[in-house]
Amino acid sequence: MTIIANPDTAKSTSRRGFERHLKIENVSRRAILQTLGLAGGFVLTAPLLSRPAFAAYETGAGKMPHGTVVDPKVFVSIAPDGIVSILAHRSEMGTGVRTSLPLIVAEEMEADWSKVRVVQAPGDEVKFGNQDTDGSRSTRHYLLPMRQIGAMARAMLEAAAAKKLGVPTSEVKAVNHEVVHSASGKRLGFGELAADAANQPVPAVDAITLKSPKDFRYLGKGQVSIVDLHDITVGKAHYGADIRLPDMKYAVIARPPVTGGKVKSFDPAEALKVSGVEKVLEVKGWPWPSKFQPLGGVAVIARNTGAAIKGRDALKVEWDDGPNAAYDSVAYRAELESAARQPGLVVRQEGDADAALKSADKVITGEYYLPHFAHASMEPPVAVADVKGDKAEIWAPVQSPGGTREDVAKTLQIPIENVTVNVTLLGGGFGRKSKCDFALEAALLSKELGAPVKVQWTRDDDIQHDFLHTVSVERIEAGLDKSGKVVAWRHRSVAPTILSTFAAGADHAAPFELGMGLVDMPFEIANIQCENPAAKAMTRIGWFRSVSNIPRAFAVQSMVGEIAAATGRDQKDMLLELIGSPRIVKLASVKDLWNYGEPYESYPIDTGRLRRVVEFVAEKGNWGRSVPKGRGLGIAAHRSFVSYIATIVEVEVDDKGKLTVHQVDSAIDCGVFVNPERIQSQLEGAAIMGLSLAKYGEVSFKNGRVQQRNFDDHPVVRIDEAPLVTNVHIVPADPDTPPSGVGEPGVPPFAPALANAIFAATGKRLRALPIGKQLAI
Amino acid sequence: MIKVKINGQEQSWDGDPSLPLLWYLRDELGLTGSKYGCGQALCGACTVMVDKEAARSCITAISDVAGREVTTIEGLHPTGDHPVQKAWRQVNVPQCGFCQAGQIMQAAALLNQNPKPSHDQIRDAMSGNICRCGCYQRIENAVHLASTGV
Numbered sequence: 018m019t020i021i022a023n024p025d026t027a028k029s030t031s032r033r034g035f036e037r038h039l040k041i042e043n044v045s046r047r048a049i050l051q052t053l054g055l056a057g058g059f060v061l062t063a064p065l066l067s068r069p070a071f072a073a074y075e076t077g078a079g080k081m082p083h084g085t086v087v088d089p090k091v092f093v094s095i096a097p098d099g100i101v102s103i104l105a106h107r108s109e110m111g112t113g114v115r116t117s118l119p120l121i122v123a124e125e126m127e128a129d130w131s132k133v134r135v136v137q138a139p140g141d142e143v144k145f146g147n148q149d150t151d152g153s154r155s156t157r158h159y160l161l162p163m164r165q166i167g168a169m170a171r172a173m174l175e176a177a178a179a180k181k182l183g184v185p186t187s188e189v190k191a192v193n194h195e196v197v198h199s200a201s202g203k204r205l206g207f208g209e210l211a212a213d214a215a216n217q218p219v220p221a222v223d224a225i226t227l228k229s230p231k232d233f234r235y236l237g238k239g240q241v242s243i244v245d246l247h248d249i250t251v252g253k254a255h256y257g258a259d260i261r262l263p264d265m266k267y268a269v270i271a272r273p274p275v276t277g278g279k280v281k282s283f284d285p286a287e288a289l290k291v292s293g294v295e296k297v298l299e300v301k302g303w304p305w306p307s308k309f310q311p312l313g314g315v316a317v318i319a320r321n322t323g324a325a326i327k328g329r330d331a332l333k334v335e336w337d338d339g340p341n342a343a344y345d346s347v348a349y350r351a352e353l354e355s356a357a358r359q360p361g362l363v364v365r366q367e368g369d370a371d372a373a374l375k376s377a378d379k380v381i382t383g384e385y386y387l388p389h390f391a392h393a394s395m396e397p398p399v400a401v402a403d404v405k406g407d408k409a410e411i412w413a414p415v416q417s418p419g420g421t422r423e424d425v426a427k428t429l430q431i432p433i434e435n436v437t438v439n440v441t442l443l444g445g446g447f448g449r450k451s452k453c454d455f456a457l458e459a460a461l462l463s464k465e466l467g468a469p470v471k472v473q474w475t476r477d478d479d480i481q482h483d484f485l486h487t488v489s490v491e492r493i494e495a496g497l498d499k500s501g502k503v504v505a506w507r508h509r510s511v512a513p514t515i516l517s518t519f520a521a522g523a524d525h526a527a528p529f530e531l532g533m534g535l536v537d538m539p540f541e542i543a544n545i546q547c548e549n550p551a552a553k554a555m556t557r558i559g560w561f562r563s564v565s566n567i568p569r570a571f572a573v574q575s576m577v578g579e580i581a582a583a584t585g586r587d588q589k590d591m592l593l594e595l596i597g598s599p600r601i602v603k604l605a606s607v608k609d610l611w612n613y614g615e616p617y618e619s620y621p622i623d624t625g626r627l628r629r630v631v632e633f634v635a636e637k638g639n640w641g642r643s644v645p646k647g648r649g650l651g652i653a654a655h656r657s658f659v660s661y662i663a664t665i666v667e668v669e670v671d672d673k674g675k676l677t678v679h680q681v682d683s684a685i686d687c688g689v690f691v692n693p694e695r696i697q698s699q700l701e702g703a704a705i706m707g708l709s710l711a712k713y714g715e716v717s718f719k720n721g722r723v724q725q726r727n728f729d730d731h732p733v734v735r736i737d738e739a740p741l742v743t744n745v746h747i748v749p750a751d752p753d754t755p756p757s758g759v760g761e762p763g764v765p766p767f768a769p770a771l772a773n774a775i776f777a778a779t780g781k782r783l784r785a786l787p788i789g790k791q792l793a794i
Numbered sequence: 795m796i797k798v799k800i801n802g803q804e805q806s807w808d809g810d811p812s813l814p815l816l817w818y819l820r821d822e823l824g825l826t827g828s829k830y831g832c833g834q835a836l837c838g839a840c841t842v843m844v845d846k847e848a849a850r851s852c853i854t855a856i857s858d859v860a861g862r863e864v865t866t867i868e869g870l871h872p873t874g875d876h877p878v879q880k881a882w883r884q885v886n887v888p889q890c891g892f893c894q895a896g897q898i899m900q901a902a903a904l905l906n907q908n909p910k911p912s913h914d915q916i917r918d919a920m921s922g923n924i925c926r927c928g929c930y931q932r933i934e935n936a937v938h939l940a941s942t943g944v
Contacts (some may be wrong), residue, residue, distance in 0.1 A: 097841045113890030113926045242886050249891035251874035252827020252867030255890055256800035259826035267821060292810040323817030324810065326833070395831050395892040395926045396841055443925050444829070444892025476832040696930070698889055705928025728836035728924060737921035 034240075042251035056427055073225070077614035079156035081149065082418065083142035085234040087162045089170040089219060091144060091502040093122060099194065099208030099262045101128045106138040106145040106302045107155045108393075108416050109245070110446030111702070111761045113695030114155045116161050116243045121691060124235045125167025125192035125228055126174070127775060128207065135244045140418025140438030144422035151451050151560065152613065153658035153758025156691055160756045166226040170214075177213035186499050199257040230689075230752040237750070240694035245442065246657035257399040257414035262469040265401065268462055269325040269473055270300055271332055272314035274484050275664040275721035277305030277339035278557045283315045287331035293324025297332065297463065298354040300458060305340060306518050307557070309424055309452045314483060315701050322473050338721055346488070346724075350386060353552060354491040357384060357512045361550030362525055368544030370496075371636040373505030377496030380505075383571040383579050385493075386785040390486035391441045396444020397479040402459035402467040412581045413456040414443035414742035421453040432778035438529055447706075448560035452484050480731050483721045485558025487512040491572030501584040505544040510535045510569065513769060518527040520666045524754050526565070532611030533657060534569025534765065536604065539622050541597025551585035554719065565720045566657040566765040567710065574769030575784065578776055587633050588652050588773055596654075599625030619755050627654060627661050630748060637746040638682030647671065648679065649777025658758025661686040661748075664704075664766040667742075668774040678708060678740040678771070683763060686748035697745040700763040704743050707767025709734040714786050754780075800825070801869025808848035812856035815849075815936045816840045818856050819866060827867035827895045831924070838923030841896035841903075842866045848903035850922075867895035868904060878902045889927035897923045901937045911942050 078085045092104045103122050109115035119135045120126075138145050147158075159217060171191045178196035179186040182203055189196050195204045207214075248254040251447055285297035295318050302313015315334050319325035323692045369394060373381055399749055400413035402425075409429055415421045418438045426433040443450055445780035459472040474482075489512030496505030526535075526549050535547050561567075574592075581591035602612050602622035612620060631654045634640070647669050654663035667680040681704045690696055713732045725731035772783045775792070783791055798809045800823065802942065814833075819842070821938045827853055827860035831839030842851045843865040851864075852917040869888060870918065877921045888894045898919065904911060904919040916937045 101921075111888075113889075177800055181853045193876075240886065242883065243888070245891060246883055246886065246888065247874065249888045249894050250898060251870075252825075252895045254891050255826070256829070258820070258830060261821075261824055261826070293813075319811070320809075321821035322830070323813045327810075327812075394922065395837065395890065396829070397831075424843070433929075442892075443890060445890045471829070476837075478833075530899070665885060694886060696933070698886070698927075701931055702889055702928030705930060709926075722799045727834055728832050729834070733926060734928075734930075735921045735924060736930040736933060737917040739928075741933055790943075 018594065020258065020550040043290055051167055055074070061225060063322050064471060073198050074619040075616045076158050076755065077616065078147070079161070080614060082510050083147050083157070084156070085162050086144065086146035086425035087165050087222060089166045091168040092166050093126065093170045094359060095207050095211035095214065097208050097211055099206050100134045100214065102139045103133055103144070103208060104513040105319045106148050107137050108150040108418065108440050108443055108446070110150065110416065110443035110450065112699060113243050114135045114150065114693055115245065116241060117156060117695060118159050119690045120241060121160060121163035122170070124233060125164045126170040127193055130235060134193055137440050138201040140422040141439065144420035148417065150416045152450060155754050157758060160689070160691065164227050165222055165225065168227050171221045172208050172225050173445065174207060177210045181205060181210070181213060214348035217634060219487040221625055226735050236691050237689065237693065241500050241692050255441050256442045257401070257412065258395050258396065258471070258473060260401040260412040260441065260471070262689045265469040265471055266295065266318045267320065267322045267325045267471050267473065268316045268318050269322070269329050269475060270316045270458060270480065271329050271334050271337050272312045273302070273339070274481070274653055274680045275336070275338040276312070277341045279337050279338045279339060280315060281335040281754060283335065284333040287694065288317055291324060291328040293320045294328035294757045295319055306521055309454050309457070309706050310428070310495055311454050311458045311461065318466065326475060329770055339496055341555040342721040344718040344721045346388065346719070349555070351489065353386065353488070355510050356550040356552065357492040359550060361509055361511065361548035363546060364531050364549050364607065365545060365547035369508045369752065370544040371606055372509060372595045373544035374496040378499045378507055379497045379583070380713040381495045381583055383493050383572065383784060385491045385568065385575060386488050387568040388490045388714070388786065390710055390714045391480045391483045391716045391731060392447040392561060393480060393731065394445025394447055394449055397474040397476055398449065398455035399471065399473050400454065400456040400459040401471045403462040403471060404429065404460055408435045409440070409460055410437045411454070411460060412439045412441055414441050414454055416443065416451040416452055417453060421456050424453050424457060428457050429464060447562040448525050449483065454561060476728065480558065480725050483716070484518065484557045486561035486567070487515070487558050488566070489568040491568050493572055493576045495576060497580070497584070503580060504544050506542045507546045507548070508535060508538065508572070509548040511550040512565070512568065513551050513552045513554035513558050513635065515558050515560065518557050518559060524548055528609040528729065529611045530565045530693060532613070532657065533565035534573065535565070536607045536610065537602065537622060537656070538573055539624050539627060539656065540595040542595070560707065563657060563761040563764040566655065567768070570653065570655040570765035571769045571772070571786065573773050574655065576768060578651065578769070578773035579782065582776065587641070589631060589640050590653060592631055592652060593628060593716050596624050596627055596631070601656070614771045615659055620645055620757065622656060626686050627726035629657055630654060630661045630663040630686050632683050633746060633748055634649065634665055634684035637684060638665040638744065639782040645776060649774045649779070651770045651772065651774030651777055652774060653766040655765045657762045657765055658757065660757040660762040662762045662766050665769040666767070666770040666774045668771060668778055670775060670778045670792055671771060672794065674794050676712065676788070676792065679742070681740045681743040682746065684746040684748060685759070685762065687759050688754040689750045689752050690756060693747055696759050698745055699759050700745040701743045703735055704740055704767055705765025707764050708740065711768040711771050711786055712789055713787050713789070715771070734788045796856055798861070799863045800854065801866060804927050807856055811830055814852050814856045815842070815854040815856050815864070818875065819851060825866050826870055829892055829895060831893065837893070838854040838900055839893045839896040839900040843899060843903055843925065846903065846906050848900050866886050867899055870899065876902060877940040878937070881936040885932045885936040885939060887932040887943050889929055893923060893925045896932055897925065901940065904937065905941055912936070913938065
């Protein structure tokens with residue numbers, strides 16, 4: 018069955034008590050456009066099952082744009098030779114989702130994974146449901162729908178076999194790519210049954226039986242290699258830039274050096290002298306704030322990318338810098354710090370933190386600064402477009418194929434049905450490729466030139482014109498009574514909001530930003546106040562892997578270390594004491610608690626689970642072991658994307674301030690899981706990214722211009738400074754625990770665990786990132 | 795006219811001799827396995843072998859390889875079963891996979907010169923190749939595995 022939003026289903030879901038309206042704090046990166054009334058959207062929901070082998074749970078999937086489609090005829094096809102094709106409708110950027118979701122279908126339909134081929138779906142959300150690959154949602158939202166699709170396909174195969182054999186359906190059973198009639202010993206392969214199965218009615222969702230987890234062959238088991246593994250190792254995997262069309266032109270664009278600026282004038286003469294350069298033309302930009310639209314600039318068109326880059330180097334452009342020409346990171350930091358020292362908008366209040374801080378025996382204050390981060394995925398933005406008349410075809414590494422399709426249609430003013438968005442592999446995404454400005458540039462240029470065009474961003478373009486991670490000051494004051502117990506907690510978080518990229522003047526955090534580690538802070542403290550002073554954005558702010566959780570976890574978990582140090586307690590014991598009793602946290606004072614778009618009943622803040630990952634990592638990672646002089650251990654734990662993670666870092670700081678990370682242990686409780694091998698790889702990678710952010714992560718501005726350009730002045734961690742050992746420990750999951758995020762949650766606890774370890778090793782407390790030269794003696 | 799042998803095949807180019815080899819491979823020949831990541835030899839995604847030695851094709855002018863032999867990921871092994879490629883699959887190295895062709899070519903070049911590198915030597919030799927997904931532990935393990943027989 019296909020579940021597509023229409024007035025009737027909206028009504029029926031409403032009657033079932035589901036929320037119908039989209040709120041700003043809900044849903045995806047792209048849905049911000051919709052919540053601000055900038056695009057149409059509608060709501061639907063996946064049906065729920067309640068069967069003995071499987072506890073029902075509700076997710077926020079139905080509130081995503083275009084919701085969920087549960088239809089085996091859309092997602093599964095079987096060829097007469099038995100090869101089963103399963104659609105992957107989410108984008109692969111390294112998380113393994115292109116393998117994991119089809120694997121779920123294969124599991125339920127009893128397909129043999131070696132006879133399964135994965136086919137990438139184009140952007141079409143009416144057909145496939147929501148495709149925004151962001152927010153660590155894919156497994157969380159699609160485990161159940163994919164199981165249902167697989168179970169429906171299995172039921173159709175069994176019905177076809179029963180009919181063919183003339184036996185009741187109850188006597189046959191699909192087993193590993195065959196349907197078996199055990200009484201007669203007859204077996205029919207999936208290929209033989211394909212045509213008949215396709216003619217079977219699709220069973221209703223309440224008429225299917227999901228497999229018992231004890232019968233799983235793939236889900237939650239050892240390792241399943243990603244489907245693209247072989248192609249990647251032989252250079253045949255196709256990313257955005259690998260698309261080549263006949264007569265395709267190659268373009269690079271000179272964009273305004275200040276966000277919100279525009280072209281004043283340009284002289285193409287020198288560029289046109291470069292061998293291979295064919296044309297120079299202006300690209301339309303959008304006024305600030307420009308949403309996901311192109312920044313504008315001057316494009317150089319050539320017969321190959323190298324010529325286009327050389328041509329751009331020779332191009333002369335005069336810019337009008339616009340409203341953000343004064344952006345200066347040093348001055349801006351001082352402004353944020355000043356704001357964090359004043360009362361701000363109160364976004365959570367329990368007890369009376371002001372009074373409790375005044376009467377506290379001791380107040381510990383920590384003010385933490387985290388700069389802008391650039392995504393710097395190894396594949397810079399790139400897109401190919403072929404626009405002919407009122408039709409457009411795009412090939413691009415986008416996290417949001419559905420949103421890209423909508424935006425291309427709107428930008429070119431053509432019907433959405435005339436736009437095809439083909440999704441290539443993504444050479445990393447980390448949130449950058451949720452924004453389709455690069456695809457829109459290609460579409461506009463192709464329309465203008467009447468030829469297929471590839472727009473390649475250089476690394477300089479990527480770092481200079483990113484949708485940056487916000488910049489923030491987090492100020493925490495903790496009040497302790499005479500016994501050392503924390504009785505008051507005030508956290509002020511001030512940072513430009515992602516909303517500013519969409520709405521001019523937006524200067525307070527959205528509920529989805531507040532809900533990433535600020536108002537959902539789980540500690541058991543009598544008096545808590547969270548505040549959000551205003552901050553004006555002066556560049557494009559966007560989602561970066563883990564988003565606001567990075568600064569919040571850094572501040573909160575560093576503060577735990579500070580309190581432990583001030584009171585002479587073990588970091589882990591202090592952390593557990595602050596987390597407090599195992600309970601479901603009630604956040605009565607928080608309006609519009611985001612909770613990652615998930616219903617609180619399915620995904621509450623469960624301090625029992627948070628405690629458990631702390632205890633699990635402490636046990637597995639041998640917390641408290643003695644380490645040689647010059648080394649230290651640090652720990653941090655954080656709930657994000659409704660998963661629970663704790664990380665231990667062992668660091669050595671030598672007498673020149675050089676860091677060596679000897680060991681990392683991370684434990685995750687992500688509920689029931691699909692492919693532990695990919696969970697492990699995500700957490701290994703999160704440690705590297707966490708270390709990169711901590712050591713080097715910074716994009717800074719002067720005179721409105723980004724001061725970094727490439728991997729020399731914007732370094733990231735290389736193999737020779739990677740942790741020597743990274744261990745990943747997955748908390749065994751009860752099959753009834755709903756699945757939760759994996760791609761993002763590993764990052765936030767890393768930097769505070771490292772900072773706590775550095776303190777243990779050196780006695781030096783780092784409150785600002787990047788570490789840079791702070792440890793140099 | 796510049797003549798160069800690429801993956802065993804003679805090619806000739808009469809365009810701009812300063813064109814970086816990477817763009818010649820990718821845009822003119824359609825050998826898209828070598829990737830663009832930085833354009834300044836800072837990330838290693840474009841790594842190929844020139845006469846068996848690792849080279850960053852993004853800053854190597856095509857005139858620099860005139861008369862020489864270039865091997866790209868597509869030409870590393872006829873069936874994709876070079877020991878490094880096999881080790882890469884056995885260890886499940888890649889996440890997004892974008893940097894991996896460069897990593898594999900760098901690793902293969904390392905093993906050409908030093909068939910039994912130590913872990914420190916591996917980390918040193920591979921330090922010019924960035925992986926933003928953070929597959930380093932597996933890269934190190936896979937190079938080690940390739941050096942000890944897969």
